[in-house]
Amino acid sequence: MKLKTNSQGLQGTLKVPGDKSISHRSIMFGSIAQGQTTVYDILRGEDVLSTIAAFQKMGVKIEDDGQKVIVHGKGFDGLAQAQEALDMGNSGTSTRLLSGILAGLPFETTLFGDDSLSKRPMDRIATPLRLMGAEISGQTDKVKLPMTIKGSKDLKAIDYVLPVASAQVKSAVIFAALQASGVTKVVEKEKTRSHTEEMLVQFGGEITVSGKTILVPGGQKLVGQEVTVPGDISSAAFWLVAALVVPNSELVLKNVGINETRTGILEVISAMGGQMQLSEVDDVAKSATITVRFGSLKGTEIAGDLIPRLIDELPVIALLATQAEGETIIRDAAELKVKETDRIAVVADALNAMGAKITPTDDGMIIQGGTKLKAPKEAINTFGDHRIGMMTAIAALLIEGELELERAEAIQTSYPSFFEDLEKLSK
């Protein structure tokens, strides 16, 4: 598709769509709990639809009337073997979290996905789940999809130190731990998003979190709940950056999720001197309104325990850094290489094709700021990565002339109404 420039600036108020991580988990907890779960403001992006379809194929009744989603929970014991292999689409979260649930179910299930997902490593969940007693086979020593999981009714608790900072691996182990005998101990490498731990408590489960150490007793039964999904800060990130870099912009983003394990981007914007205010902070719903406007920015360093708190925002943060004064350094972010694409290489290539000065490194990027972006000579390809597509669409706002985006449909993964919202704010 052809992307358009914007010379007037972006203005207006927007409620960003529901959080993808919380939406997946609401379906999963709803399914493994007893009784009804009602979910408001769920994200109806393709990744979440993959999770919904998978549980429906395992016998869970899930209804969507357009206002709310109702999950008729069956408990772990009520989940049935699917009649066919389960299609995980593009979604790492669906695959890895579901694997933790399947680890304790006494039947075999095969999971497959699209080209991008089929390249991503699943050994990171296979290793702990095998230690607990599940049988898992996949392609190559990285256990890539298609992957077959044969669960066990006799899962054993483990003590496990996560070798990577990953909420998906942590969550897979927690879902298996709920079905195991004994208390499972998980120690995180860095603190990652806490949605699984929080929703487990909401659904009446037991978990102890102290710093990076998590204890989960086995043999738990959960009860259905009402869940209201806050807006996704990872989707809001595109509008935050757009307002900061497109002259004459001011945006008000309502109901943005501000769980402290997700707000790294807000800290980066503050460190860069961006003009941004939080209001209507709701400590219970963990959401806020964020007002952001165009202004001057300076480079910064992004590394260490900040990385997991903004991992999905790094593509658009790289774009932000191209418009700041001075250098921005991103380190400790090697995980970017195993997302929907190698996001270090693909971000650097896409933005450099527009005149940015980004040097990719082994675990991040060095970005020289203050570059004027221009139309690339060739089309930019998302390579099936939604975040590359949206980052490119925001970059296009700064460019005179046309930008052709190939495989733009990837954006459906996490933000189906992205271009509608862009249109609304562009006026």
Ligand SMILES: O=C(O)C1=C[C@@H](OP(=O)(O)O)[C@@H](O)[C@H](O)C1
């Ligand atoms: O648990 C989750 O919902 C997610 C965890 C992160 O992945 P990793 O756990 O692989 O870092 C993130 O990149 C992904 O978009 C969603």
Ligand SMILES: C=C(OP(=O)(O)O)C(=O)O
């Ligand atoms: C990495 C992402 O998602 P997933 O791992 O679920 O495919 C993402 O949304 O940027």
